[in-house]
Amino acid sequence: xxxxxxxxxxLLEWYRQMYLIRRFEEVAAKAYTQRKIMGFCxxxxxxxxxxxxxxxxxRATDVVVGGYRIHGQIMARGVSPRAIMAELFGKDPGVCxxxxxxxxxxxxxxxxxxxxxxxxxxxPLAVGAAFKNKYLKDGxxxxxxxxxxxxxxxxxxxxxALAELWKLxxxxxxxxxxxxxxxxxERQSAITDLAxxxxxxxxxxWQCGGFDVAEVYDNVAKAAEHARSGQGxxxxxxxxxxxxxxxxxxxxxxxxxxELDEKKKHDCLLLCEDHLTPxxxxxxxxxxxxxxxxxxxxxxxxxxxxxxxxxxxxxxDFVLHGGTS
Ligand SMILES: Cc1ncc(C[n+]2csc(CCOP(=O)(O)OP(=O)(O)O)c2C)c(N)n1
Ligand SMILES: [Mg+2]
Numbered sequence: 257x258x259x260x261x262x263x264x265x266x267l268l269e270w271y272r273q274m275y276l277i278r279r280f281e282e283v284a285a286k287a288y289t290q291r292k293i294m295g296f297c298x299x300x301x302x303x304x305x306x307x308x309x310x311x312x313x314x315r316a317t318d319v320v321v322g323g324y325r326i327h328g329q330i331m332a333r334g335v336s337p338r339a340i341m342a343e344l345f346g347k348d349p350g351v352c353x354x355x356x357x358x359x360x361x362x363x364x365x366x367x368x369x370x371x372x373x374x375x376x377x378x379x380p381l382a383v384g385a386a387f388k389n390k391y392l393k394d395g396x397x398x399x400x401x402x403x404x405x406x407x408x409x410x411x412x413x414x415x416x417a418l419a420e421l422w423k424l425x426x427x428x429x430x431x432x433x434x435x436x437x438x439x440x441x442e443r444q445s446a447i448t449d450l451a452x453x454x455x456x457x458x459x460x461x462w463q464c465g466g467f468d469v470a471e472v473y474d475n476v477a478k479a480a481e482h483a484r485s486g487q488g489x490x491x492x493x494x495x496x497x498x499x500x501x502x503x504x505x506x507x508x509x510x511x512x513x514x515e516l517d518e519k520k521k522h523d524c525l526l527l528c529e530d531h532l533t534p535x536x537x538x539x540x541x542x543x544x545x546x547x548x549x550x551x552x553x554x555x556x557x558x559x560x561x562x563x564x565x566x567x568x569x570x571x572x573d574f575v576l577h578g579g580t581s
Contacts, residue, residue, distance in 0.1 A: 262470050264535035270312065270469045271528045272545050274304040277328040278525070279546075279553045280337055281500075284327065284344055287557065288504050293344045296373075297358045300328035302499035305524035306431055307332040309472025310399060313480060319385035319398040321378050322370030324359040325498075329401055333366040337556035347563035354566030355574065375436075376402060376409030379428070383419045386426035386489070397425040397483045399476075405436025407450050413457075416491065420459040425483040427476065428454075428491040431466065437502045438510040454491035466496030467522040470531060 262270070281299045288297050300307065303325075311332035314320065322329045331340055335351050343350030344358055351361050352371075360371035369385075372378035382400035389396040406412060407430055419426045432450055434441045441448050454461035460482060464475040472494060479490040497519040501508035529542065 262473070262531070264532070264537065266312075267470075267528060267531050267535065268537065268541075268545065270305075270308050270473075271525065271532065271542065272549060273308045273311075273332060274469060274524050274528065275546055276337065276549045276552065277304045277307065277331055279549055280331065280340070280556065281327060283553050283557050284341070285500070285504065287341075287344070287560075292561065293358070294346065295357055295359075296324070297344070297504045298325040298502065299498070299500045299504070300325055302519070302523075303431060303433060303466065303496045304328055305469040305472050305527075306401075306429075306466045306494050306496055309469045310401075310429060310476050312469075312473045313476035314399060315396070317367055318396050318480070319367050319369060319382065321382040321385070321398065321400040322368065322372075323375070323378055323402055323406065324371070324373050325403075326361055326370040326401075327358065330361050330363065330366070330368050330370055333363070333368045335361075335363050335366055335368065337552055338559045341556040341560040342563050345560040345563070346566050347560055348566055349559075349563050350566070352574070353570055355570050370401075376406035376411045378402070379406070379409075379412050380415040380418075382426050382428075383415045383424060386419060386424035386483075387422065389425050390422065395484060397427065397480050399427040399429055399480070401429050401431060403436060404430065404432040404434065404441055404450055405439070405444060406430075407453055408436075408445060413453070416454060416459055416489070417457045419489040420454075420457045423486060423488040425480075425486075426489040427479045427483055428489060429476070429479075430491060430493045431496055432493050433496050433498045435498070435502070435510075438506065438508075440510070449493070451491055451493035459489055459491055460487070461491040461493070463493040463495065466494040467524050468527045468531075469524055 281301045307328040339351040347354045382398040385398035451461040451463045479492045
């Protein structure tokens with residue numbers, strides 16, 4: 257069960273992780289404009305509290321599956337900024353040896369099986385992982401991240417139907433950031449409170465805020481506990497917002513005027529600062545945390561920049577089991 261009042265140390269660690277993801281993404285955006293990162297690149301800025309709250313609430317062995325907006329999600333699982341930046345740069349020390357790139361990152365060691373560009377196509381994989389948990393009775397659970405747009409896909413409904421029928425320990429974590437590329441939620445779905453989609457299969461569901469990391473933590477912990485207890489999966493809709501465009505090529509001109517500024521008033525770092533104030537943590541303490549993180553991200557950038565290119569001989573490895581070499 258989630259702890260309603262996290263400790264000073266816990267909050268400081270969450271603040272550090274959220275700021276790390278934000279700073280990392282800002283530097284990745286810069287590297288993209290320098291053409292050091294090629295191809296698609298979907299930034300997570302604005303949604304940091306979701307990944308950090310999720311990771312804090314799960315066990316290290318629980319399988320997590322992500323889509324394509326995954327830099328922050330895999331970092332919150334503990335993969336190093338160096339390995340993620342090198343992956344973005346297409347370099348050999350990347351978490352997938354530089355052959356995956358922004359959209360295709362996974363780490364067996366961190367039980368993160370992310371990296372799918374087919375919207376919604378990855379959701380059934382988490383149900384398979386949850387089936388394994390149930391079959392082996394190992395007490396584990398799985399969690400899958402996906403967006404509001406993905407919740408229109410057939411694979412999502414099929415995955416929910418089977419997971420509920422078999423009472424599998426799976427958390428469906430819907431990050432509702434109100435847009436699917438440039439299409440607002442009102443223009444893509446007849447209902448806008450998307451958690452209700454689980455009603456069709458009789459699955460437990462609820463909604464929570466995605467700006468306050470403590471709130472995300474608490475709700476994911478409750479959802480995971482429900483799933484592990486044998487009562488069945490949960491669809492948890494987390495209301496969040498992405499500050500940048502859909503990908504690096506999107507100037508995000510489709511937003512309502514003033515919408516972004518309004519959302520930023522609830523920024524996850526500001527809310528976390530509010531939680532820290534009663535613990536006696538002030539701006540000077542936070543500046544120290546940010547300074548240390550800035551150095552870590554700068555190091556990741558320099559490491560990735562200097563690293564060897566991905567090895568072309570690996571091109572067909574990781575595609576078929578056992579590779580071709
Ligand atoms: C099956 C499929 N259809 C369309 C696309 C193109 N596409 C890529 S991302 C995206 C929007 C998905 O939005 P959402 O699920 O809300 O996730 P977000 O980008 O907001 O994190 C679309 C339509 C795709 N990659 N795959
Ligand atoms: Mg979306």
